[in-house]
Amino acid sequence: MQTDPHILRAFDRDLHSVQALVVRMGALVEEAIGKAAQALHGRDDALANSVRREDAAIDALEEQINADCARLIALRQPNAGDLRTVLSVMKVASNLERCGDYAKNLGKRTTVLNQSAPIGGLSASVLRMAGAVQQQLHAALDAYIKRDADLAASVRARDSEIDQIYSALFREILTHMLEDPRTITGCMHLHFIAKNIERVGDHATGIAEQVIYLVTGALPADQRPKGDTTAFETGA
Amino acid sequence: MNDMRIVERDVNTQKAKITARGVQVHYGTTHALKDVNVDILANTVTAFIGPSGCGKSTFLRCLNRMNDTVASARVSGEILIDGENIYDKRVDPVQLRAKVGMVFQKPNPFPKSIYDNVAYGPKIHGMTRNKAELDEIVEKALRKAALWNEAKDRLNSPGTGLSGGQQQRLCIARAIATAPEVLLMDEPCSALDPIATAQVEELIDELRASFSVVIVTHSMQQAARVSQRTAFFHLGNLVEYGETGTIFTNPSDPRTESYISGRIG
Numbered sequence: 001m002q003t004d005p006h007i008l009r010a011f012d013r014d015l016h017s018v019q020a021l022v023v024r025m026g027a028l029v030e031e032a033i034g035k036a037a038q039a040l041h042g043r044d045d046a047l048a049n050s051v052r053r054e055d056a057a058i059d060a061l062e063e064q065i066n067a068d069c070a071r072l073i074a075l076r077q078p079n080a081g082d083l084r085t086v087l088s089v090m091k092v093a094s095n096l097e098r099c100g101d102y103a104k105n106l107g108k109r110t111t112v113l114n115q116s117a118p119i120g121g122l123s124a125s126v127l128r129m130a131g132a133v134q135q136q137l138h139a140a141l142d143a144y145i146k147r148d149a150d151l152a153a154s155v156r157a158r159d160s161e162i163d164q165i166y167s168a169l170f171r172e173i174l175t176h177m178l179e180d181p182r183t184i185t186g187c188m189h190l191h192f193i194a195k196n197i198e199r200v201g202d203h204a205t206g207i208a209e210q211v212i213y214l215v216t217g218a219l220p221a222d223q224r225p226k227g228d229t230t231a232f233e234t235g236a
Numbered sequence: 237m238n239d240m241r242i243v244e245r246d247v248n249t250q251k252a253k254i255t256a257r258g259v260q261v262h263y264g265t266t267h268a269l270k271d272v273n274v275d276i277l278a279n280t281v282t283a284f285i286g287p288s289g290c291g292k293s294t295f296l297r298c299l300n301r302m303n304d305t306v307a308s309a310r311v312s313g314e315i316l317i318d319g320e321n322i323y324d325k326r327v328d329p330v331q332l333r334a335k336v337g338m339v340f341q342k343p344n345p346f347p348k349s350i351y352d353n354v355a356y357g358p359k360i361h362g363m364t365r366n367k368a369e370l371d372e373i374v375e376k377a378l379r380k381a382a383l384w385n386e387a388k389d390r391l392n393s394p395g396t397g398l399s400g401g402q403q404q405r406l407c408i409a410r411a412i413a414t415a416p417e418v419l420l421m422d423e424p425c426s427a428l429d430p431i432a433t434a435q436v437e438e439l440i441d442e443l444r445a446s447f448s449v450v451i452v453t454h455s456m457q458q459a460a461r462v463s464q465r466t467a468f469f470h471l472g473n474l475v476e477y478g479e480t481g482t483i484f485t486n487p488s489d490p491r492t493e494s495y496i497s498g499r500i501g
Contacts, residue, residue, distance in 0.1 A: 002493040007500055077457055079484050079496045217486030 001081035037130030058100035163227030283459035286469035337411035343403035345395030381409035401432025
């Protein structure tokens with residue numbers, strides 16, 4: 001796609017500023033996921049509560065991005081690569097907003113989990129999974145900033161690794177519940193946490209797909225590899 | 237996915253109305269058009285876009301041999317309409333222009349009544365036997381051009397007394413009165429206000445049912461709004477020709493993208 005400057009420089013400024021907002025939003029979301037996982041692992045109520053509070057800033061950024069994009073479409077009538085930029089900005093922002101919500105949910109559940117004893121090594125597994133997801137999100141945003149479709153394709157291919165970690169964690173959580181029914185409440189929370197982190201991975205993939213659309217003009221046609229087998233789990 | 241495209245945009249014909257092969261135009265020593273090859277479809281609005289001096293109007297004027305009137309112009313290559321070479325010696329340019337109508341940038345009604353503006357073409361081409369038939373043709377053309385309601389009570393007043401938008405619709409009525417098969421429009425809305433522009437655009441969309449419409453426009457948004465096919469010209473070359481939606485969302489040539497997105501290129 002074209003990267004030459006526009007004849008009307010204000011158009012470039014508009015496009016840059018809305019993309020800068022997405023980059024800022026991405027940084028906040030990455031940080032929120034990291035802090036939420038740390039709070040869970042460190043049983044840190046204060047940190048968990050700060051993640052919950054800070055989600056408002058992420059939501060506000062999404063609103064601003066939507067408003068700016070609406071203005072940009074109305075006033076600049078973008079075409080071709082510019083149009084794809086605006087469309088992808090809106091989708092990426094909506095992906096990031098969901099990720100922010102998941103981080104906030106992690107914070108909430110952490111404060112509940114902190115009221116009872118830790119369950120085995122589950123929080124360490126969650127922390128590892130969160131680390132992997134954070135890397136994916138970082139790489140997807142990096143691909144977005146650099147307009148790098150190859151990097152985006154590799155992010156997309158790696159999502160199955162997250163799915164596999166999630167599947168393993170799912171079985172680990174099941175085992176704990178079977179062994180000691182008193183852990184069921186905590187395990188349920190941990191399972192939602194694990195599922196939410198897995199969903200963040202899916203959103204990172206969604207962002208990567210937007211990068212591919214932005215650069216090539218078409219979404220990838222092939223089914224992406226899936227590693228989450230828990231939908232077929234029977235418990236046997 | 238293709239079956240989910242917006243139906244209105246569908247072009248349900250692949251039938252070429254106009255076929256250009258290796259068309260070159262020189263004005264004196266200037267090489268204005270370089271080897272243009274294109275198939276313009278029947279019942280389709282085709283937009284020609286490109287910067288000033290890119291050759292789009294030159295090519296448009298080749299399609300009804302308007303360049304014959306320019307002394308320094310030399311046209312080579314082939315242009316076929318319904319398979320017939322319009323540059324063949326046996327083709328009468330006057331007859332050709334009855335078949336290929338044209339509307340210009342500035343409304344240019346004859347200094348005659350509204351009625352006579354529209355009736356002129358059918359009269360000189362001997363399309364009618366009596367006044368009643370001529371009246372019918374005039375009314376039909378004015379209705380098609382969405383001017384009938386405004387003009388029916390003043391058919392004998394001068395065409396030049398109409399507003400700019402009405403004058404342009406009068407010129408369109410005049411162009412379609414001879415029942416052309418192709419309608420060429422060179423910036424038909426550049427002198428019109430947004431409402432008159434919308435009326436002309438609506439008219440173009442309706443005309444598509446009976447004609448091939450080729451429109452030259454500097455307004456990218458207009459090309460996007462009215463056409464199903466877009467051709468981008470640059471420095472005398474036809475750079476890219478394709479489905480309008482594709483040209484405006486994902487053009488394949490970087491020169492097209494630079495132009496439609498307003499870049500320095």
